[in-house]
Amino acid sequence: MQTVISVVGARPNFMKIAPIHFEFLKYKDKIRHLICHTGQHYDEKMSKIFFDELGLPTPDFYLGIGSGSHAVQTAGIMVAFEKILLEQRPDLVIVAGDVNSTIACSLVAKKMHIPVAHVEAGLRSFDREMPEEINRILTDAISDLLFVTEESGLEHLKKEGIDASKVFFTGNVMIDSLVSNLSLIDASGILQQLELPKAGYLLATIHRPSNVDTPESLSGILRLLNKYAQGRKVLFPVHPRTRSNIRTFGLEKDISPELILTEPIGYIDFLCLVKNARLIITDSGGIQEESTYLGIPCVTLRDNTERPITVKIGTNYLAGTDMSNADRIIAEVLGGNVKKGSIPELWDGKAAERICQAVYQFLM
Ligand code: UD1
Numbered sequence: 292m293q294t295v296i297s298v299v300g301a302r303p304n305f306m307k308i309a310p311i312h313f314e315f316l317k318y319k320d321k322i323r324h325l326i327c328h329t330g331q332h333y334d335e336k337m338s339k340i341f342f343d344e345l346g347l348p349t350p351d352f353y354l355g356i357g358s359g360s361h362a363v364q365t366a367g368i369m370v371a372f373e374k375i376l377l378e379q380r381p382d383l384v385i386v387a388g389d390v391n392s393t394i395a396c397s398l399v400a401k402k403m404h405i406p407v408a409h410v411e412a413g414l415r416s417f418d419r420e421m422p423e424e425i426n427r428i429l430t431d432a433i434s435d436l437l438f439v440t441e442e443s444g445l446e447h448l449k450k451e452g453i454d455a456s457k458v459f460f461t462g463n464v465m466i467d468s469l470v471s472n473l474s475l476i477d478a479s480g481i482l483q484q485l486e487l488p489k490a491g492y493l494l495a496t497i498h499r500p501s502n503v504d505t506p507e508s509l510s511g512i513l514r515l516l517n518k519y520a521q522g523r524k525v526l527f528p529v530h531p532r533t534r535s536n537i538r539t540f541g542l543e544k545d546i547s548p549e550l551i552l553t554e555p556i557g558y559i560d561f562l563c564l565v566k567n568a569r570l571i572i573t574d575s576g577g578i579q580e581e582s583t584y585l586g587i588p589c590v591t592l593r594d595n596t597e598r599p600i601t602v603k604i605g606t607n608y609l610a611g612t613d614m615s616n617a618d619r620i621i622a623e624v625l626g627g628n629v630k631k632g633s634i635p636e637l638w639d640g641k642a643a644e645r646i647c648q649a650v651y652q653f654l655m
Contacts, residue, residue, distance in 0.1 A: 293654045294323045297385040300331035300392025303577050305341035307387040310467035310643035325351040329368045329392040340557040368395035389423035401433045412437035413444025414597035441600040461645040462637030470640035479563035495572040498530035506540040511614045517547035528556045579607045588624045606632035
């Protein structure tokens with residue numbers, strides 16, 4: 292029996308590991324699949340609700356690391372994860388995405404000569420001020436199996452000299468989760484609960500440090516949202532980082548009463564909100580992909596994206612961080628000038644199948 296430990300830590304990890312966990316059940320006579328939750332995200336609405344809604348079992352290991360500076364958080368995860376690896380001696384560690392838990396756990400595993408598989412490899416924003424870009428580059432550099440979601444990832448890994456035999460174009464596990472939950476998403480009562488008309492509201496999420504960690508950038512975004520909340524419903528579920536900065540910078544007074552603020556929203560309800568929105572305004576990575584799959588226009592408030600396929604063939608607009616440009620694009624889309632997107636190659640709900648097959652071949 293081979294043992295595989297998958298690592299989850301922050302909100303965007305849960306829906307990436309869930310389909311892999313369920314796919315491994317098919318291999319249960321040969322592979323024991325365990326889940327380690329680092330506790331990078333710990334609030335009920337940032338973590339537990341995702342386990343419940345995705346049907347994931349309680350994690351086999353919970354490290355309870357919580358928030359902190361990059362060094363404190365990354366180091367805390369490393370020290371705690373090393374103990375798990377010493378005890379379990381797994382045959383492979385799987386990490387996903389680009390959060391601090393991803394690099395922390397891959398580094399520990401690799402130094403113990405335990406092979407590492409990276410799900411969502413090869414994405415590059417070419418912005419080294421983003422902590423995620425550093426996490427992506429370093430994790431890819433030491434991984435033994437690299438599972439790629441879009442063509443650009445293949446090109447980047449090739450340019451960085453990663454041996455092609457380690458790289459697999461498998462598609463997108465985040466889309467696997469979306470596809471397998473579509474009927475639950477359609478049955479969600481969130482639109483009625485928030486009194487939102489189908490295709491008649493805007494949905495906004497903002498949490499990147501580059502957008503919310505200075506009063507100037509955060510208030511510029513709030514002004515943009517306020518503007519569109521006049522005469523239109525704009526729903527703004529607020530990430531804990533954003534909420535805390537609104538308070539710290541004293542920006543509560545700059546939020547128009549028309550803007551609908553909520554706590555972070557669970558997985559199923561949130562995807563129902565994405566699927567039925569007229570337009571999305573975001574700086575998230577995953578939402579650029581989910582909106583492209585669902586064909587909903589998405590205006591991304593960033594200067595770059597590590598997911599260029601969503602702009603090239605999907606429904607994503609890269610608006611930059613100049614709010615007047617974002618304003619112009621939003622007005623155009625609301626005026627009916629919408630680009631028609633298509634679904635990227637291999638975003639077909641079967642990425643986990645391909646990943647587990649590759650892992651099986653690697654281990655046996
Ligand atoms: C992290 C990821 C980011 C991802 C995002 C999704 C890194 C470097 N960043 O950013 O890539 O897009 O998750 O949400 O890994 N907090 C809570 N409750 C929680 C979690 C966080 O209140 O459950 C607050 C804390 O004040 C914390 C702050 O949010 O200091 C930021 O959390 P942290 O995990 O450091 O980074 P995120 O901004 O969430």
